[in-house]
Amino acid sequence: MKLLALAFAAGLASALGFQPIGAWPVTILAFAMLLWLVERAPSRRSALARGWWFGLGQFVLGLNWIATAFTYQAAMPAWLGWVAVVLLSLYLAVYPAVAAGLAWTWGKGRPLAFVLFFAAAWIVTEWLRATLFTGFAWNPAGVTLVGRSIAPMATIVGTYGLSAFVILFAGLVWIAAAGPDRRPALVLAAVAIAGQIAAALVVPRAPDGAGPPARIVQPNIGQELKWSPAFADRNMAQLTRLSNGHDGEPRLLIWPEAAVTEPLQDERRGYLPDVLDVRRRVVAAIGPGDLLLTGGVTAQSEDGVSASSATNSIFAVGPGGRILARYDKAHLVPYGEYLPMRPLLSAIGLSRLAPGDLDFEPGPGPVTLPVPGAGLVGFQLCYEIIFSGEVVDRAQRPAFIFNPSNDAWFGAWGPPQHLAQARLRALEEGLPVIRSTPTGISAIIDSAGNLLHSIPMGEAGVIDARLPLPAPPTLFARHGNILPFLFAILLAASGWLVRRRAIAEAPNSR
Template sequence: MKFVLYAFLAGAASAFAFEPMALWPLLPVAFAVLCELICRAKSLGRGLLLGWAFGLGQFVVGLNWIATAFTFQAAMPAWLGWIAVVLLSIYLAIYPAMAAGIAWRFGRDNRVALVLTLGGAWAITEWLRGTMFTGFPWNPAAASLAPTTLISITAMIGTYGLSGLVVLLGGAIWLEYRKQWLPLVLIVAATGLLWLLPADVVPADPLTVRNVRIVQPNIGQEDKWRPGFDQEAARRLALLSGRPGDDRLLLWPEAAITDPLQDNRPGDPQAFAAFQRAQAASLLGPNDKLLTGGIAVWSRDGQHLNGAANSIYALAPGGRIVGRYDKAHLVPYGEYLPMRPLLSAIGLSRLAPGDVDFTSGSGPRSIDLGEPWGRVGLQLCYEIIFSGHVVDERNRPSFIFNPSNDAWFGRWGPPQHLAQARLRAAEEGVPVIRSTPTGISAVIDARGNLVKSLPWRTSGAIDAVIPAASLAPPPFARFGNAIPILLGFLLIIGGIAVGRRRR
């Protein structure tokens, strides 16, 4: 069992490769250790167990921010958060287990074959992790490289392809340790080639001047829904929004306005929603627009609430609605409560306030804001972590707005979220702009580079010009996750072929 413990410790150490620690070399080294452990496994079951222990260690440490979310829900004890982290990690670790099992099955007799099959299987199982049971692709191996220029490789092979490459780098380190240096040379050379290929797909300067102001009011989750705090929140938003400008796009966070901005109930509810929109739009000049997170509610009988949507509103002067996007990929237990009759009966509730579950929207959408901003793609909060699912391909945007409320997620969650938004920008060749209540708000260019940002737990605003999108969609934007999946299968097939030839 000591090898299982070593695998768990290697996985736990690898969590520090991700933000906020960002010690990215730890991840390839951890994969090198995993390769050695899989090589020593005596059976398929032991190989699966080693991969599962590695994943368990990485997820329990890396997802510690989930426990923080439970501290804001008085209806549930804080210790339940750590139980949730462990239970979720037990499930998520199944995917690294599958990758390790495939590597053992086809590479146990040949080290090069083991590395190739582990890299390919890791890419495919990460994709599965982001797809099965609504998906939770948080912290793919590629996210560890977000602070580096290697992130631009995702324009060619996607996030899951880059994750497989990280595994190959770890395997190459292991092979070098085993005195098989040629694979290290080949993998490094391939990485360098991929890094150079997408370098010129983005123009140097924006094609037009598109001014934005991103607001970060530093409103913590402990205050956001507190009775009577809405006036203070409005004051902070107004103060940071500045004076009305000329052709200025104002960007506010998710649920910046906690009262409904649309309500189909006649009388006071409908009038109050219109008042909320007009009050927010009073900060706009004649040619300005506002993108803000807000809530829509509706009723079938005109009295009782039957549904709600977590939305992004595009508002023009006077509070006129230019467009609305409803979040499609909702957070289980956060925005809706699965098996509500059963769980409500035992006293559990969703983490976000309210008794009505949110209803999901139809998926990625672009809204045309007119000149000079053009089309904006909209992704709410953690929707941005889903590789290949953030852009309306029939109506490609010139930039993506990703408002979020990361105030739930302690110190580790916000920088990890930002790293994954950077992956989406590089994959799609489209800049991403984030506005959050407590940070980290940011402007990300189409290569995934951080242009401007506001630190965590800071009140402030960013004035910026929207960076340009790629001149043409990069390969990943055109073909999506078919690229990393195909790459993964090719690596597995190559590993099987190498193993058989050597035997």
């Protein structure tokens, strides 16, 4: 039990590498402790248990922001938020457990092979976590390396491959500390140096120059006020005030997710006057010649009378309130934007976290849409940006990705973690990412994942800047998640060769 408690403590420590703490060396040390614990396990069952307790600690602390979301939902008690965090973590911890079990099975007793197998297994299990049961890709291990010199390796092996480098670095620490044979540590050090060199050589650079001028608006409208009809006029006045004050060339005006909470498009007969009134108020907030990109909602109707569903959308609004383009969010958040098993769960008093009784309908997936004055734009709404390899229509590459979000209900940890993952998408795809959120963190991220401009959490403000240009497509942008899988195969094959050589040399050592 003491070793399981140690695994849990190491998992807690590993979460300190995620934002807003950002103590990435602690994460490396915590994973080194995990490697030591798992490799010393007396059985596969024990190895699985130690990996599971490590994962439980990491997810319980790293996902604490989910509990904050429940404080904005009057239909359910706030304490249920921590129940949700624990229950989700109990499930997510299965993936580190599987990686630990596989590494123990193939590499037990041979430290270098064990580390290589663990890194390969971590790639696969992290991808599975992001894929199965709609996927939950939040906080991959590799995101702790954003801003570090090894981070550009994501342009080659993606986020899941970058996570493998966390394991390799941890293995280097563990083997170097364990002694006396440090030759395996030298091998891992050579791999790390090769990764650094490759990252420096192959990252495409964006051309000189800049794109269209833009103003990103962060109105600092809290979640408790956002959907309140009593504050609708005040909220629109805040957006209008921050949007005005520009008399230069036409620009892109960029608002957050669901900045307009009343439908901008409505299929119900008789609601056209309401829609036109909403559009008139939106148009009053934008300058002549400006084009607005804003989050909003639609109301859909099967009979033309009552609303049957809705979409969480991004609209490009032009002169006169004309809708020039619309993107519907595809990767919806379970329990946030739709309630699974609605008849059963609603009968016991549960509801979705976002306001409203209608579930959102998903859109078709990543699309690139032509937007006047902006060119080809890719769209990823809020949570969608966390899914590596799933954010761009590869058949029609955009000039940038617009990622409006609403992080207002995710406490102090959720928004900076969300931003860090958006930086990884920019790096992987070689595309700028533009973020606007109600309460922060709004930002402009360049194609190398650098944070060019940002507005802190809890502040109202604007960013006036020209948008950065895209870089040429990265290797990852061209081939996607096949690359981390090839990296996993390479690591596993290397582990197998090391294991085979160790077995062959064993008789000679007697």
